[in-house]
Amino acid sequence: MSIKGKAAVVGFAETKPQKSSGDRTALGIIGEVARDAIADAGLEKKDIDGLLTGIAFGDFSVLWPSVVAEYLRLHPRYFSQVELGGASPAGMVWRAAAAIEAGMCNTVLCVVGDTWGNRTLALKPPPFPRMDAEFDAPYGLIAANPGYALIAQRHMHEFGTTPQQMAKVAVDQRKNACKNPAAMFGNKEITVDDVLNSRMIVDPLHLLEIVSPCSGGGAFIVTSAERAKQGPHRPVYLLGAGEAGGHCGITRAPSLTTSLVKPAAEAAFAMAGVAPKDMHFVQPYDCYTITVIVTLEDAGFCKKGEGGRFVEEHDLSYKGDFPSNTHGGQLSYGQPGLAGGMSHVIEGVRQLMERGEGRQVKDATIGYVNGNGGIMSEQCSLVLGVQ
Amino acid sequence: MPDYKKPLPHPTPASRPFWEAAKRHELQIQRCTKCSAHIFYPRELCPECLAPDLQWIKVSGKGSVYSFTIAQQATHHGFAEEVPYVIAIVELDEGPRLTTNITGCKPEAVRIGMPVVASFDDVTPEMTLVKFRPA
Numbered sequence: 399m400s401i402k403g404k405a406a407v408v409g410f411a412e413t414k415p416q417k418s419s420g421d422r423t424a425l426g427i428i429g430e431v432a433r434d435a436i437a438d439a440g441l442e443k444k445d446i447d448g449l450l451t452g453i454a455f456g457d458f459s460v461l462w463p464s465v466v467a468e469y470l471r472l473h474p475r476y477f478s479q480v481e482l483g484g485a486s487p488a489g490m491v492w493r494a495a496a497a498i499e500a501g502m503c504n505t506v507l508c509v510v511g512d513t514w515g516n517r518t519l520a521l522k523p524p525p526f527p528r529m530d531a532e533f534d535a536p537y538g539l540i541a542a543n544p545g546y547a548l549i550a551q552r553h554m555h556e557f558g559t560t561p562q563q564m565a566k567v568a569v570d571q572r573k574n575a576c577k578n579p580a581a582m583f584g585n586k587e588i589t590v591d592d593v594l595n596s597r598m599i600v601d602p603l604h605l606l607e608i609v610s611p612c613s614g615g616g617a618f619i620v621t622s623a624e625r626a627k628q629g630p631h632r633p634v635y636l637l638g639a640g641e642a643g644g645h646c647g648i649t650r651a652p653s654l655t656t657s658l659v660k661p662a663a664e665a666a667f668a669m670a671g672v673a674p675k676d677m678h679f680v681q682p683y684d685c686y687t688i689t690v691i692v693t694l695e696d697a698g699f700c701k702k703g704e705g706g707r708f709v710e711e712h713d714l715s716y717k718g719d720f721p722s723n724t725h726g727g728q729l730s731y732g733q734p735g736l737a738g739g740m741s742h743v744i745e746g747v748r749q750l751m752e753r754g755e756g757r758q759v760k761d762a763t764i765g766y767v768n769g770n771g772g773i774m775s776e777q778c779s780l781v782l783g784v785q
Numbered sequence: 786m787p788d789y790k791k792p793l794p795h796p797t798p799a800s801r802p803f804w805e806a807a808k809r810h811e812l813q814i815q816r817c818t819k820c821s822a823h824i825f826y827p828r829e830l831c832p833e834c835l836a837p838d839l840q841w842i843k844v845s846g847k848g849s850v851y852s853f854t855i856a857q858q859a860t861h862h863g864f865a866e867e868v869p870y871v872i873a874i875v876e877l878d879e880g881p882r883l884t885t886n887i888t889g890c891k892p893e894a895v896r897i898g899m900p901v902v903a904s905f906d907d908v909t910p911e912m913t914l915v916k917f918r919p920a
Contacts, residue, residue: 526792532800533826534884535792536914537872538860544872547854555852555897600872601855649874649884654852 402669405495406626406633407782409439410618410744414580415732419513419613424454424735425469427511427615432470435617440630441505443470446619448497448506449477452486452736456513456613458524466509476502483771484683485641486510487616487740488778492639494620504622511615512735527772530647542685543608545648545773547600550688552654554602556703561602563706564687565593568606568729570714571684575726577716577757582612582732607687607729614734616744634750637764638672638781640665648773655703659696659768662777666766667698670781674698677781678762679721679749681742683770684728693768694722697779716757724749724757739769746782789909791863800827802841807913810905812846814881815839825881846903847920848877855892871895875917889918 411434413427428451436443451466459465463477476497480486487510494506526535539545553559572588575581588606596605626633642658642665645651667673674697682693691705699720700708712720725731725745728738746767749759764783770776796804803826806813815824819836830837853873859865860872871887873895887895888904901917908914 529826531792532794532796535861536794537884537886537916538791538856538864538870539872539884540792540860544854544856544860548852548872548874551854552852552897598857600860601857603854647884649882654874 399499400669401492401495401499401639402637403635404499404623405620406623406635407491407618407747408621408626408629408631408633409435409441410616410747411435411438412580412616412737412741412744413614415582415612415614415734417582417610417612418515419456422513422613424457424511424513425466427513427613428466428509429470431511431615431617432507432509435507435509435619439619441619443472445505446472446507447475448494448503449474450480450490450494450506450508452480452510453524454510454512455524455735472507474503476506482769482776482778484685484736484739485769485771485776485778486736487743488767488769488780489641491620491636491743491780492778495636498620498622504625506620507617508620509615509617510736510740512613512737514611514613514734527646534647534649539649542773543600543603546686546688547603548648549654549692549774550602550686553688553692556655557706559691559706561594562590563710564607564691565590566709567684567687567690567714568593570709570718571723571727572730573715574724574757575730578725578731581726581730582610583730584726603686603688609685609728609733609738612732612734614732614737616737616740618740618744618747631751631753632784634747634782634784636780637783638666638668638670639778640669641778643776646772646775648775651774655692657692657696657774658777659693659770659779662779663697663768666779666781670783672764672781674766677764677766679724679746679759679765681723681746681765681767683739683742683768684723685733685770687729689770689774690722690727692774693770697766697768716754716759721759724754724759742767742769743780746780750782750784792861793909793912799829803827804912806843807905807915810913812844812903812915813841814844814877814879816842823879823881825883844877844879848875848901848917850887850895850897850899850901851876851882852897853887853895873917875901883915886916887918888916
């Protein structure tokens with residue numbers, strides 16, 4: 399049994415990321431985007447019989463799927479939390495498709511939302527992963543910044559990747575963000591010098607190479623290929639999916655520079671029966687500039703070690719020869735918790751529905767999306783298409 | 786040391802021998818008696834062959850810098866007074882890699898591949914962290 403082409407994304411909604419959530423709660427944001435995504439798909443709440451969600455760092459709770467179902471008075475026949483960090487939303491797409499194909503449900507709401515700088519809640523953030531807490535945190539290897547700096551440093555050492563090449567990712571993505579009214583940083587284009595002159599945070603990563611945490615949410619609806627045809631939009635079919643894991647802390651990864659994107663992308667392209675060169679755009683998870691370079695290499699868009707030169711030689715903007723993160727990526731859109739990872743899925747769907755407005759990739763019918771969690775520790779690659 | 790503000794390890798029954806050795810300024814890791822794999826962090830079974838028979842061995846503490854970053858902004862409020870500091874992955878001569886700090890040289894002198902040796906930092910009366918300095 400393959401899930402290739404068996405289900406489609408038929409609607410979506412996002413909030414505009416905000417630096418502070420003010421008086422909003424994660425559940426309130428989730429409710430808003432869930433409602434709007436259901437309406438966007440031309441459906442009603444009663445049509446939703448599946449629910450996939452993921453943790454909210456600013457409002458952490460156990461039994462979160464039930465908390466969300468209760469808050470929205472949903473009655474899912476299939477529901478779960480996808481706990482793959484930033485790869486969770488990509489992971490939701492194939493899980494929804496598999497649950498539908500297995501007959502567990504018909505239409506799945508995939509929804510995440512999170513708060514940052516919330517004034518109304520006094521909740522403790524979730525703890526560090528178990529072993530990272532004991533063996534990494536005492537030395538300051540905490541959260542994502544230093545982990546990705548270790549990757550970037552090693553990539554520069556092994557392949558001669560330059561700070562200018564990494565900066566180019568942020569520069570091109572900003573061009574896309576300037577066409578995205580929802581992007582948190584979409585007012586002004588930046589140059590390579592702007593990136594390299596921004597404050598060094600964890601050498602070699604500068605401020606403008608690092609995502610900005612914020613508040614926001616995203617939701618999309620997955621339904622069967624048959625039902626998808628009845629919706630108001632061009633259905634966006636899941637053509638291929640692949641997932642890979644194996645470490646949590648980056649110190650325990652077999653390699654810092656060859657990532658789990660490789661097996662995940664290989665599986666996704668194999669299921670879809672297509673190759674990287676067939677993609678009309680890519681939406682690679684971009685918590686940092688180096689993440690994009692490693693992802694493009696491991697997904698097969700260029701050879702290992704040549705990612706720096708590849709991004710230097712190609713125009714990554716929506717009208718360029720290699721459209722990448724056409725919404726600006728999280729580097730310009732912002733990272734509202736797991737909704738940051740969802741922004742890549744939604745942008746892929748948006749392009750394929752031809753709803754890209756000022757940043758539409760011309761004649762796009764197939765694209766690659768990658769979700770990445772932790773420190774390159776969870777990978778989920780998707781091939782989405784309209785046929 | 787009344788005010789140690791950085792995160793501290795909370796040893797488990799599985800890891801306690803490692804931290805107790807560090808307190809004696811010894812570096813000990815595990816080796817699988819079945820498949821001979823060297824293992825770090827400490828476990829209750831071998832992550833390669835899943836055999837339960839692991840032995841503790843004392844190692845030289847020699848290794849090399851596998852990668853590093855110089856934190857120009859504290860990665861945790863407890864590190865605020867140490868900026869800039871080096872967070873590194875060191876690969877031991879026996880193979881396993883561990884997270885650590887490089888001390889005993891200027892941060893800008895650290896290089897990938899640089900030979901280093903374990904040094905022990907008694908950060909509290911109860912806890913000693915394993916750091917590395919140029920060999």
